[in-house]
Amino acid sequence: MGISRPIVVVSLFSALLLLSSMAASAMEETFVECLLDNSHPSHPISDAIFTPRNPSYSSVLQSSIRNLRFNETFTLKPFLIVTALHPSHIQAAIVCAKRDDIQMKIRSGGHDYEGLSYVSAVPFFVLDMFNLRDIDVDVSTETAWVQSGATLGELYYRISEKSKVHGFPGGVCPTVGVGGHFGGGGYGNMMRKFGLTVDNIVDAYFIDVHGRLLDRKSMGEDIFWAIRGGGAASFGVVLAYKINLIRIPETVTVFRVEKTLEDNATDIVDQWQHVASKLPNDLFIRLVIDVVNSSTQANRKTVRVTFLSLFLGDSKRLISIMTENIPTLNLSQSDCIETTWIRSVLFWTNIAIDSQTDVLLNRTPSLVYLKRKSDYVKEPIPRAGLELIWQRMIELQVPQLVFNPYGGKMAEIASTATPFPHRAGHLWKIQYVTNWNQGGVEAANHYIGLTRKLYGYMTPFVSKNPREAFLNYRDIDLGVNHNGRLSYVEGRAYGIKYFKGNFNRLVHVKTKVDPSNFFRNEQSIPTLPH
Ligand SMILES: Cc1cc2nc3c(=O)[nH]c(=O)nc-3n(C[C@H](O)[C@H](O)[C@H](O)COP(=O)(O)OP(=O)(O)OC[C@H]3O[C@@H](n4cnc5c(N)ncnc54)[C@H](O)[C@@H]3O)c2cc1C
Ligand SMILES: *[C@@H]1O[C@H](CO)[C@@H](O)[C@H](O)[C@H]1NC(C)=O
Ligand SMILES: *[C@@H]1O[C@H](CO)[C@@H](O)[C@H](O)[C@H]1NC(C)=O
Ligand SMILES: *[C@@H]1O[C@H](CO)[C@@H](O)[C@H](O)[C@H]1NC(C)=O
Numbered sequence: 289m290g291i292s293r294p295i296v297v298v299s300l301f302s303a304l305l306l307l308s309s310m311a312a313s314a315m316e317e318t319f320v321e322c323l324l325d326n327s328h329p330s331h332p333i334s335d336a337i338f339t340p341r342n343p344s345y346s347s348v349l350q351s352s353i354r355n356l357r358f359n360e361t362f363t364l365k366p367f368l369i370v371t372a373l374h375p376s377h378i379q380a381a382i383v384c385a386k387r388d389d390i391q392m393k394i395r396s397g398g399h400d401y402e403g404l405s406y407v408s409a410v411p412f413f414v415l416d417m418f419n420l421r422d423i424d425v426d427v428s429t430e431t432a433w434v435q436s437g438a439t440l441g442e443l444y445y446r447i448s449e450k451s452k453v454h455g456f457p458g459g460v461c462p463t464v465g466v467g468g469h470f471g472g473g474g475y476g477n478m479m480r481k482f483g484l485t486v487d488n489i490v491d492a493y494f495i496d497v498h499g500r501l502l503d504r505k506s507m508g509e510d511i512f513w514a515i516r517g518g519g520a521a522s523f524g525v526v527l528a529y530k531i532n533l534i535r536i537p538e539t540v541t542v543f544r545v546e547k548t549l550e551d552n553a554t555d556i557v558d559q560w561q562h563v564a565s566k567l568p569n570d571l572f573i574r575l576v577i578d579v580v581n582s583s584t585q586a587n588r589k590t591v592r593v594t595f596l597s598l599f600l601g602d603s604k605r606l607i608s609i610m611t612e613n614i615p616t617l618n619l620s621q622s623d624c625i626e627t628t629w630i631r632s633v634l635f636w637t638n639i640a641i642d643s644q645t646d647v648l649l650n651r652t653p654s655l656v657y658l659k660r661k662s663d664y665v666k667e668p669i670p671r672a673g674l675e676l677i678w679q680r681m682i683e684l685q686v687p688q689l690v691f692n693p694y695g696g697k698m699a700e701i702a703s704t705a706t707p708f709p710h711r712a713g714h715l716w717k718i719q720y721v722t723n724w725n726q727g728g729v730e731a732a733n734h735y736i737g738l739t740r741k742l743y744g745y746m747t748p749f750v751s752k753n754p755r756e757a758f759l760n761y762r763d764i765d766l767g768v769n770h771n772g773r774l775s776y777v778e779g780r781a782y783g784i785k786y787f788k789g790n791f792n793r794l795v796h797v798k799t800k801v802d803p804s805n806f807f808r809n810e811q812s813i814p815t816l817p818h
């Protein structure tokens with residue numbers, strides 16, 4: 289008698305498991321049938337379908353996981369991956385998933401900090417864009433078409449192959465994917481001169497909820513506005529963007545100078561914060577702030593500030609600007625490296641500056657477990673505030689803080705021109721950077737907890753009502769829907785932080801073009817409440 293109960297429980301449990309796996313495989317079977325029925329005979333989709341039974345499934349899934357937190361055995365995996373080889377495969381994936389109301393995740397470079405492009409709490413499949421990465425640079429019109437599956441490194445390399453005086457103002461990390469980066473309002477170290485990626489997009493190919501392939505003219509200005517910074521995944525699948533190339537001088541100058549508290553770093557940061565957003569637009573100076581061992585006092589920690597810069601000009605002019613505006617840094621000729629723009633990309637991403645530039649075609653970065661958050665600063669931080677922040681950082685030892693100055697072109701573009709709202713009046717953006725090297729929930733909770741603590745300490749010094757955040761620094765602490773279906777109220781919580789007043793227009797566009805909310809994820813744009 290005593291042993292019969294556990295047996296009943298066990299067999300009930302396995303029956304449930306069996307039932308749910310039968311349901312999953314039935315869903316998979318009808319979905320695959322639909323994909324095959326909807327694919328064009330000259331572009332068969334079968335080569336693009338990977339189920340967990342396919343020996344390449346794991347390597348395809350892992351090939352674009354960029355946060356090891358989502359490479360754990362307990363991470364929920366897609367029941368299928370479609371590695372689209374042709375636009376018709378995207379169309380088939382949308383039509384079939386909509387028919388069966390299956391959750392789709394769209395992945396280009398996989399750099400989403402919260403893994404939203406390849407993780408889900410409900411059964412789902414991944415539409416992976418990495419095969420669709422053609423880049424067509426036309427120097428005569430100073431434009432390029434770039435498909436979503438390309439990386440920034442591939443784009444920069446292809447531009448530099450054709451021209452020494454053209455570039456593009458995108459992100460600093462070469463392995464980031466064009467699809468997520470452009471759709472989320474990506475920025476880089478030329479934003480003070482040229483604005484964001486989205487300020488330099490002039491057309492797009494886009495596939496909507498009905499599977500229609502549209503360009504700017506046929507999609508209309510509402511969708512075209514929304515997919516330039518609103519997070520394209522709420523609206524459809526972007527196949528390619530057309531961009532304007534920007535003109536850069538043949539010689540640019542970079543420097544990286546480190547100062548600790550013992551070197552009077554606080555004085556320099558204080559000077560920086562009053563001028564960084566007002567410097568000539570050719571000059572961008574990022575601060576990377578972390579905690580290191582003191583070199584003067586044994587067993588003591590100190591704060592180190594790394595001043596990392598790109599100047600679109602020569603070192604002579606740079607030094608004169610720096611001497612006038614940030615004399616406390618005492619920048620000298622020996623700190624400066626004159627180089628080409630494409631090599632400045634290597635320097636900024638810590639690749640030896642004299643490497644072959646085709647290292648930019650390498651799609652795999654070194655991987656860590658990570659958490660990121662963001663903030664905006666609109667008034668200089670009082671000196672006592674800086675000192676308090678340093679003290680807190682030394683207590684916690686992680687995270688690092690990265691300050692990216694705004695102003696220049698960023699302040700000239702209207703905050704409603706694109707969904708990205710953080711324009712005039714923003715001095716700099718803060719990124720909280722926490723990396724670690726052990727798997728498991730305990731380590732993750734520990735490091736995420738430290739990141740939230742520092743974010744809490746920063747409250748007095750950053751934007752309020754709303755506390756603004758950058759969409760491309762995805763942070764699910766800002767709110768998330770838990771049932772796989774977005775409510776308007778849940779969506780508004782993070783939507784206002786990412787988009788401020790532009791959230792309302794995004795909701796209207798969403799309600800018009802995808803009323804059944806097929807294109808959804810944990811932080812997508814909700815439809816209007818009925
Ligand atoms: C190492 C590193 C460095 C970074 N540096 C910068 C930087 O310098 N500047 C900056 O602005 N950001 C930076 N980021 C953030 C980065 O811009 C975002 O994570 C961006 O969304 C990544 O794009 P992806 O295609 O690689 O990501 P994915 O994870 O593939 O996608 C991100 C989001 O976009 C959606 N999406 C992807 N492709 C499409 C598509 N074709 N159509 C519709 N929706 C799509 C996904 O569903 C997901 O919601 C960095 C991130 C990392 C990990
Ligand atoms: C991701 O997980 C798989 C399976 O556990 C493992 O084989 C692989 O090495 C992991 N990737 C990295 C970069 O750690
Ligand atoms: C730091 O500032 C103090 C006071 O202004 C000055 O005496 C000292 O020389 C400075 N140290 C460095 C390394 O510049
Ligand atoms: C910093 O100091 C600690 C001891 O206080 C030591 O264990 C550690 O290795 C040092 N780190 C570096 C990078 O030197």
Ligand SMILES: *[C@@H]1O[C@H](CO)[C@@H](O)[C@H](O)[C@H]1NC(C)=O
Nearest residue numbers: 616617618619620621622623
């Ligand atoms: C400024 O830099 C020069 C070297 O270029 C050095 O000789 C001088 O001591 C520095 N001054 C300060 C105050 O650090």
